[in-house]
Amino acid sequence: MGVAFMAQPISGAYFVSAANSMFDTYLLETLARIAPKIDAAKILYIGVSEVASVYKGEQSTLVREAYMAGIKDVFAFALAGTALTVILALLIPFKRLPLHETKEAEDKEAAVKGP
Numbered sequence: 001m002g003v004a005f006m007a008q009p010i011s012g013a014y015f016v017s018a019a020n021s022m023f024d025t026y027l028l029e030t031l032a033r034i035a036p037k038i039d040a041a042k043i044l045y046i047g048v049s050e051v052a053s054v055y056k057g058e059q060s061t062l063v064r065e066a067y068m069a070g071i072k073d074v075f076a077f078a079l080a081g082t083a084l085t086v087i088l089a090l091l092i093p094f095k096r097l098p099l100h101e102t103k104e105a106e107d108k109e110a111a112v113k114g115p
Contacts, residue, residue, distance in 0.1 A: 015081060019074045027070035035062040 028040050038059060046054055048067060055063050 015078075019077055022077055023070040023074045025070075026073045027066050030069035031063070031066040034065060035059065038063065 024044065027043070031038060031040050031043060038055075042054075043051070043063060043066070051063050051067070052060065
């Protein structure tokens with residue numbers, strides 16, 4: 001159980017890191033293509049909450065379009081990760097675990113027989 005609790009946050013950290021990197025990459029690629037005059041470093045520095053106050057008019061629309069390109073790709077990445085998780089879960093064989101009483105009886109029987 002401890003391994004499961006340890007693995008979940010670690011894998012979550014990897015996926016969040018990968019998704020953040022993917023978002024930044026696609027945002028910057030789209031921004032360079034549709035609005036080369038806008039400073040990409042400034043976009044990453046100010047973040048989404050300040051975009052509306054810093055950029056107005058057509059620039060604001062272009063920046064939002066670049067953000068949406070990044071968000072769409074991260075959504076696709078999350079969907080692919082979810083699908084992979086479901087497929088892996090279906091590969092695990094469905095097998096009933098032994099009852100606790102049965103396991104105790106087997107252990108007692110093995111202890112009586114000895115090594």
